[in-house]
């Protein structure tokens with residue numbers, strides 16, 4: 450048994466002062482205030498109050514459900530042997546689980562990438578069963594961003610690879626991914642979209658409306674068919690107009706759906722981030738990075754799937770359009786505190802519990818008994834000091 454001590458802990462719904470976190474077999478076995486529980490004599494105690502600062506906060510590891518790459522690697526192109534390099538990079542930013550996310554590409558290439566990602570996900574599950582012990586972020590499922598996107602709101606997804614939704618193509622992608630598709634971004638107004646939404650939802654995929662020019666009724670029809678989330682709210686969406694409300698009115702006013710946003714200060718103005726957080730609230734706002742290969746690397750030219758992206762001073766563009774980000778989850782959390790004056794605890798929640806709940810990841814995103822012991826040690830300012838995956842400290 451391992452017992453972690455710190456100044457505070459965010460479950461994240463609750464804050465515990467002077468907490469003890471008990472870990473057994475990679476899972477959280479108990480969480481309590483120090484005064485309420487004895488530390489067993491045979492336990493290994495890691496006391497973060499003795500770090501000279503005494504202000505360490507334990508929080509769940511961040512879960513990023515929209516991530517294309519980092520540390521120079523693109524998830525559609527990286528080999529199985531290269532992915533651990535990305536996974537380790539992610540843990541330095543507090544991420545313990547993520548959804549590698551595709552972009553629109555030739556169908557054969559997409560299927561080849563899905564097979565590789567399925568291998569990586571299954572290898573991570575195997576290591577969970579005791580066949581490996583790398584303390585690094587794990588791919589938990591695949592997010593298909595495309596190919597069922599609107600031509601009008603495609604962003605940088607190449608138009609030649611966008612297709613109208615059909616059950617046949619969805620099935621092909623599903624088979625290539627061996628059922629590991631956990632999220633799909635789709636424009637609900639496309640012909641055939643509602644049928645594909647309903648089938649994906651039936652398979653427990655988090656269907657997310659986005660890259661969409663939908664009017665209000667079409668967006669609502671998508672939700673009625675089974676969509677429960679929205680992808681990078683405001684970006685690649687029909688803009689909000691007060692007399693032609695469109696998809697954004699549905700995303701911002703429907704209390705049943707969750708929505709994510711890129712809080713890098715580039716994709717969405719800080720004031721609009723505030724508006725979003727106000728609308729979606731503590732339970733339904735989700736932070737993503739939409740990060741691409743250049744994350745953690747110097748300015749230059751990088752690949753995003755089949756797309757060549759220029760990165761200058763943290764801004765990623767292709768043909769003058771925004772093309773992913775170099776945002777990290779820890780910075781997204783700090784930005785939420787800065788832009789909207791949310792407490793660190795609330796900002797952490799949008800990067801952990803809310804993401805995991807939206808994506809149906811019951812063992813992630815919270816520090817409660819039975820959850821995986823995936824956690825991050827934070828400073829009061831939200832800087833990552835240490836990350837643990839399944840109870841093991843990642844090398845920092």
Ligand SMILES: [Zn+2]
Nearest residue numbers: 515550594739
């Ligand atoms: Zn993306």
